[in-house]
Amino acid sequence: MTATRIDGKGIAARMGAATAAEAEELASAGWPPKLVSISVGDVAAAELYVRNQSRRAEATGIAFEARNYPETISLEQLTGVLAGLNADPSVNGVIIQRPLPTHLPVRTLQRTVHPLKDVEGMHPASIGNIVYNDLALGPCTAVAAVEMLKTLPLTIEGLDVTVIGHSEIVGKPIAFLMMGLGATVTVCHHMTRQVAVNSRRADAVFVAVGKPGLVTGDMLKPGAALIDIGINRIETPEGARTVGDADFESCAEVAGWITPVPGGVGPVTVATLMQNAVLATRMQMERYSGEYATNGARPG
């Protein structure tokens, strides 16, 4: 048996087209969506992501401003920057690029972004809404992974799903999203005694740990869907390569569907970020016209 590849680029392109139409509609209503990306210090590690996001935003009709602050910026200063962006009606979403210098706790900064501008879905209120099954601005990677599963001809209600990895921004939100859709969800992690026992009885497996080769074909039920969220750089005799958490060859032999890395969850995550940007803009427009304006126009 050979698994069908789940085409992340194709899914991202379809999402992008819908998002672009939304962005255009918002722009003609006087609310052109705009994202601001914040990185601090040496940007080499984040640069690839920023460039990628910027390109996607441009292609979707979303303005994208990349700001880089010096390594020496204090938490108070950066919090002040965020407060300014929260108050600026022309900015609809804020992205905080990681890694950050150690004196800038990422959680504190994520909490500082206004929940209506939290396009990364990292504010505690955004995560809480996921648990409440009220999907407004969800954490992009988790939402993207679930969207990919939803493209498959599977009935999610009653589906047995195993999530490997219980990180706060990927594994746990996926678990709650899938439970909200009616799946029976098991979450495994580094303390789990036998991951294989849990993965082998699942109709769908999500893996988000950050360990190449963690999931092998013998850990899967034949025909299962495998959504691989890991992005790992490894050295091979042929040079550096990007691989997921699954051993692709052996898993593709057993699984019914599998996401490739790269070209799987990655592009859909960026597409979800853009989707969040237009959704955030729409929510801000509605909030503004509901509370302040009589004609729905943006101030200033």
Add this chain to the structure above:
Amino acid sequence: MDDIAKKATLIDGKRFSEQLRERVADEVGRLATRGDVVPGLAVVLVGDDPASRVYVQSKQRAVTAAGMRSFEHSLAAETTQQRLLDLIHQLNADADVHGILVQLPLPDHIDPGVIIEAIDPRKDVDGFHPTNVGRLGTGQGALVPCTPLGCLMLLQAHLGSLAGREAVVVGRSNIVGKPMAALLLGHDCTVTMAHSRTRNLPDVVGRADIVVAAAGRAHLIQGDWLKPGAVVIDVGINRIAAPERGEGKMRLVGDVDFDGAFATAGAITPVPGGVGPMTIACLLVNTLTAACRIHQLDEPEGLAPSL
């Protein structure tokens, strides 16, 4: 019953909750003698549902018995949503109030989501505000809903560390099932979240070292489904007919068939007298925790599990 059969240990929530309430009262006394603060809980009741009134009264009695201040706000059933929001804003700003509890259910014309989101998350002692739910999910010092917090305390008291244990939560309510799953994940259990759509519930329950039953269906979980030695926390409170007690009599049972489970489980909470009494005790814990955090005082050590 067969003498040789191993019987489960009873997890006595009533006794545990009494000790917890004493512990809270001691801490409150200590805060008061140091002149730091007297924790205060505002309980808001809208309408005159008799069951809600009973709950509110028992909560207020417990608050006062622990040496805290209790503020009661009893509003007419026809109170508008705006009027209730005004009260919430006023309580948010009141320095004597550290916890705000809006008794649910609210009358139909009031959206509970809007009211809960209006509560300052720092004073949200029910732990229902999305920010607290998200903080629980991300391990950022949440106020945790009282019932699952009580379940976690009982489990830890009985088992010690929960890391690596297989846990199954049956039921996915916002008030119990979901936060329970998040708590158990936070304590490194391998967690399965099962519910009404789960295909093979007996098998799922049968693999668990820890079963938390919160589905709200009498005797949903059979004793012979359980893995021998499993620890069973039964959150269900269901009223069923009890003809053996006389015509028209009712009795309370949990979601687990207690008699069957008693022969298989390692330990089990009774209904009543198991999880129930823990809920109010945890409300006191949360009010004390909220007061300490708002005043930037050290939280009493070991009172609530680390989250």
